[in-house]
Amino acid sequence: MAATTEVCIKCKRLFNYAGFGAKYCPDCRAVDEENRKRVKDFLDEHGAANMYEICEATGVKEAVIKQYLRDGMLEIPEGSPVFIKCERCGCDIRSGRWCPECAAKMTADLKGCYVGVGDKPKKDTAGKMRFMGRNRK
Ligand SMILES: [Zn+2]
Numbered sequence: 001m002a003a004t005t006e007v008c009i010k011c012k013r014l015f016n017y018a019g020f021g022a023k024y025c026p027d028c029r030a031v032d033e034e035n036r037k038r039v040k041d042f043l044d045e046h047g048a049a050n051m052y053e054i055c056e057a058t059g060v061k062e063a064v065i066k067q068y069l070r071d072g073m074l075e076i077p078e079g080s081p082v083f084i085k086c087e088r089c090g091c092d093i094r095s096g097r098w099c100p101e102c103a104a105k106m107t108a109d110l111k112g113c114y115v116g117v118g119d120k121p122k123k124d125t126a127g128k129m130r131f132m133g134r135n136r137k
């Protein structure tokens with residue numbers, strides 16, 4: 001895809017847009033990536049946390065974090081007290097916009113044109129070893 005001139009959605013400056021991803025200029029994109037990395041590192045290190053804790057610890061705004069989740073760039077860890085909601089039925093999902101059930105229904109409706117499906121949190125895995133029997137060699 002050819003690069004086009006676009007207005008940065010954050011600082012409103014014109015920049016050369018490469019044709020994919022959020023419309024951030026290089027400066028804002030660097031900040032965005034730094035923020036995302038901070039949230040991801042926090043989740044990797046601390047596991048499940050509520051939104052308030054994440055915002056406090058990382059200094060990243062809740063709306064920004066939710067956008068990462070919607071975009072599938074972040075996933076909420078298993079066992080977290082907060083999840084984002086499926087936009088169709090309102091059930092809990094860990095990333096994306098729709099739960100697998102709704103996505104399946106919509107796939108039938110839209111003939112396969114969908115993006116942004118997130119896993120539902122598993123409710124019965126507490127205390128079990130999640131990766132047991134899944135050796136990736
Ligand atoms: Zn910018």
Ligand SMILES: [Zn+2]
Pocket residue numbers: 086087088089090091098099100101102103
């Ligand atoms: Zn749903």
